[in-house]
Amino acid sequence: xxxxxxxxxxxxxxxxxxxxxxxxxxxxxxxxxxxxxxxxxxxxxxxxxxxxxxxxxxxxxxxxxxxxxxxxxxxxxxxxxxxxxxxxxxxxxxxxxxxxxxxxxxxxxxxxxxxxxxxxxxxxxxxxxxxxxxxxxxxxxxxxxxxxxxxxxxxxxxxxxxxxxx
Amino acid sequence: xxxxxxxxxxxxxxxxxxxxxxxxxxxxxxxxxxxxxxxxxxxxxxxxxxxxxxxxxxxxxxxxxxxxxxxxxxxxxxxxxxxxxxxxxxxxxxxxxxxxxxxxxxxxxxxxxxxxxxxxxxxxxxxxxxxxxxxxxxxxxxxxxxxxxxxxxxxxxxxxxxxxxxxxxxxxxxxxxxxxxxxxxxxxxxxxxxxxxxxxxxxxxxxxxxxxxxxxxxxxxxxxxxxxxxxxxxxxxxxxxxxxxxxxxxxxxxxxxxxxxxxxxxxxxxxxxxxxxxxxxxxxxxxxxxxxxxxxxxxxxxxxxxxxxxxxxxxxxxxxxxxxxxxxxxxxxxxxxxxxxxxxxxxxxxxxxxxxxxxxxxxxxxxxxxxxxxxxxxxxxxxxxxxxxxxxxxxxxxxxxxxxxxxxxxxxxxxxxxxxxxxxxxxxxxxxxxxxxxxxxxxxxxxxxxxxxxxxxxxxxxxxxxxxxxxxxxxxxxxxxxxxxxxxxxxxxxxxxxxxxxxxxxxxxx
Numbered sequence: 001x002x003x004x005x006x007x008x009x010x011x012x013x014x015x016x017x018x019x020x021x022x023x024x025x026x027x028x029x030x031x032x033x034x035x036x037x038x039x040x041x042x043x044x045x046x047x048x049x050x051x052x053x054x055x056x057x058x059x060x061x062x063x064x065x066x067x068x069x070x071x072x073x074x075x076x077x078x079x080x081x082x083x084x085x086x087x088x089x090x091x092x093x094x095x096x097x098x099x100x101x102x103x104x105x106x107x108x109x110x111x112x113x114x115x116x117x118x119x120x121x122x123x124x125x126x127x128x129x130x131x132x133x134x135x136x137x138x139x140x141x142x143x144x145x146x147x148x149x150x151x152x153x154x155x156x157x158x159x160x161x162x163x164x165x166x
Numbered sequence: 167x168x169x170x171x172x173x174x175x176x177x178x179x180x181x182x183x184x185x186x187x188x189x190x191x192x193x194x195x196x197x198x199x200x201x202x203x204x205x206x207x208x209x210x211x212x213x214x215x216x217x218x219x220x221x222x223x224x225x226x227x228x229x230x231x232x233x234x235x236x237x238x239x240x241x242x243x244x245x246x247x248x249x250x251x252x253x254x255x256x257x258x259x260x261x262x263x264x265x266x267x268x269x270x271x272x273x274x275x276x277x278x279x280x281x282x283x284x285x286x287x288x289x290x291x292x293x294x295x296x297x298x299x300x301x302x303x304x305x306x307x308x309x310x311x312x313x314x315x316x317x318x319x320x321x322x323x324x325x326x327x328x329x330x331x332x333x334x335x336x337x338x339x340x341x342x343x344x345x346x347x348x349x350x351x352x353x354x355x356x357x358x359x360x361x362x363x364x365x366x367x368x369x370x371x372x373x374x375x376x377x378x379x380x381x382x383x384x385x386x387x388x389x390x391x392x393x394x395x396x397x398x399x400x401x402x403x404x405x406x407x408x409x410x411x412x413x414x415x416x417x418x419x420x421x422x423x424x425x426x427x428x429x430x431x432x433x434x435x436x437x438x439x440x441x442x443x444x445x446x447x448x449x450x451x452x453x454x455x456x457x458x459x460x461x462x463x464x465x466x467x468x469x470x471x472x473x474x475x476x477x478x479x480x481x482x483x484x485x486x487x488x489x490x491x492x493x494x495x496x497x498x499x500x501x502x503x504x505x506x507x508x509x510x511x512x513x514x515x516x517x518x519x520x521x522x523x524x525x526x527x528x529x530x531x532x533x534x535x536x537x538x539x540x541x542x543x544x545x546x547x548x549x550x551x552x553x554x555x556x557x558x559x560x561x562x563x564x565x566x567x568x569x570x571x572x573x574x575x576x577x578x579x580x581x582x583x584x585x586x587x588x589x590x591x592x593x594x595x596x597x598x599x600x601x602x603x604x605x606x607x608x609x610x611x612x613x614x615x616x617x618x619x620x621x622x623x624x625x626x627x628x629x630x631x632x633x634x635x636x637x638x639x640x641x642x643x644x645x646x647x648x649x650x651x652x653x654x655x656x657x658x659x660x661x662x663x664x665x666x667x668x669x670x671x672x673x674x675x676x
Contacts, residue, residue: 025503026503027504027508028504028508043231046235049235049405049406050234050238050240051240051243052240053406054539093503100579105251111503112498112499113243115498116230116231116494116495117231119493119494119497119511120231128493128511128514128515129465129515130467130492130493130514130515132348132350135348135468140346140357142315142346143344143345143346143357147313147344151343151359154308154343158365158369158370159370162207
């Protein structure tokens with residue numbers, strides 16, 4: 001029996017709009033153009049689920065604070081982050097990152113996780129020239145063709161008793 | 167994919183478990199799997215408890231996100247809190263960090279062994295003492311040089327740059343059986359060529375009668391008076407949910423959870439070291455990453471993870487190496503977002519990522535924070551910060567010498583640099599320590615060995631001072647930073663300490 005499959009991630013209704021807006025700001029514009037936002041949010045949910053409870057809570061809380069904190073951002077005219085237009089949302093995130101304090105560090109951490117989720121999508125990877133599956137298949141085949149007997153001997157040696165073993 | 171005989175995963179455990187054995191081993195990484203295999207081969211009744219899941223070679227893909235979530239603790243996002251904080255990663259799966267490390271196998275430098283002997287009075291630790299163990303590690307794990315066709319262009323470029331600078335470069339010794347060069351070391355080797363514990367000591371232990379329980383987290387080491395009696399814990403269900411309870415009674419407990427989890431487990435079990443060093447003395451070999459852009463196609467993922475090390479500055483505590491990152495990982499470290507990030511990533515196949523590994527002099531601490539769990543605190547020493555900056559400068563110089571057109575430095579807010587002259591001008595200004603962007607995969611020293619109970623947590627062979635039948639066998643034992651990739655040292659010490667246990671098994675009662 002191997003490890004269980006990953007849980008299906010569900011971003012809560014409170015953080016989902018903020019996460020969506022955040023992804024739209026920090027990921028390249030192609031994310032929206034190519035309708036990949038849902039996939040990124042799915043990955044983001046999976047990543048949040050992998051974090052320890054304290055970190056998960058910290059990032060979720062950070063998203064809520066980013067969302068509600070926008071209300072006091074001068075250019076937001078009282079709107080939450082999820083409701084800001086593209087230009088204002090981008091300016092707001094840039095302002096947060098420029099603060100170089102704990103808030104900036106949290107935004108930076110969120111940016112890391114969300115952009116990781118975007119560049120983890122196989123179609124995005126292929127677009128930038130990263131397509132490891134055929135490469136791995138080819139070099140794995142080459143390995144077996146070139147070194148097959150040595151590999152089989154090495155593998156077999158693992159099961160043999162060593163000198164002095166009862 | 168069926169699990170090997172002797173390995174039990176969470177889905178097969180439906181109720182509370184009460185088990186007995188001679189020795190229970192906590193963790194199945196470099197230290198735990200090795201000692202388990204040695205003891206099982208000597209006829210000892212061994213149970214291994216591993217918090218992570220069993221993921222066989224056939225399940226490995228190049229999907230970095232999935233690997234982070236399934237093979238690493240906390241999605242690979244550990245954080246040593248400090249100014250700056252240091253991101254760190256620990257493996258959490260059957261085979262431990264050896265499943266996701268870069269596969270470098272180097273003997274402990276003689277000067278380091280001598281220092282451990284001199285400063286901590288560690289016995290049987292000289293080069294001569296350890297030579298037979300290193301030789302055995304290298305045989306067990308098939309340690310050797312890469313086949314030439316697997317060297318990637320990113321490694322060649324860094325080596326060419328270092329060569330142009332007249333620097334000493336060495337090919338990496340790696341635990342691999344004709345590595346195919348898939349560049350998948352950190353997501354699990356899809357061919358099994360990397361000789362991690364998953365494909366070496368774990369099957370060896372199982373075939374010699376050890377029992378391994380995956381998805382089983384140990385909460386406490388149990389004691390009766392001064393002697394340990396076993397461990398208690400619980401099954402980890404999908405999503406981290408708590409499953410049935412586990413209790414193992416054993417004559418000896420060997421803790422091998424790595425330099426963060428080992429002290430955390432011992433501390434929450436109420437164990438204390440008279441030296442006060444349990445959980446302290448953490449070293450982590452800070453790394454920083456330079457991102458260089460070339461005109462030529464590099465396609466750094468076509469080739470082995472790390473082929474060379476620049477050793478020219480080893481005396482300064484600096485090793486430089488090229489490390490190809492998947493797009494998933496690279497996106498996380500690039501200092502850009504939105505359209506700008508997209509523009510940088512569009513050049514993915516013309517990028518070389520490389521950087522220094524620093525032998526640190528500062529130390530950190532592991533503490534259990536109520537309601538949160540183990541937390542790591544680390545203070546980067548001024549001297550080490552200066553060495554990080556120097557290592558970054560040297561790496562960037564080598565990359566420019568190899569033809570890089572521009573480089574991004576791991577200093578928050580630093581501008582892009584387009585020439586060695588610009589680099590030198592930039593670095594005439596001090597780099598604020600808190601702006602350094604650091605990460606670590608080498609965590610060491612939090613249960614250091616010393617013959618003096620007033621200085622160390624364990625004796626020279628990993629036995630906890632003041633708790634009969636309790637042993638530590640992982641990088642926690644190191645009295646200080648090893649200055650090189652630590653896996654071979656961990657395995658060699660595990661072999662040595664296992665031999666000592668076997669010699670004393672009658673007295674220990676297993």
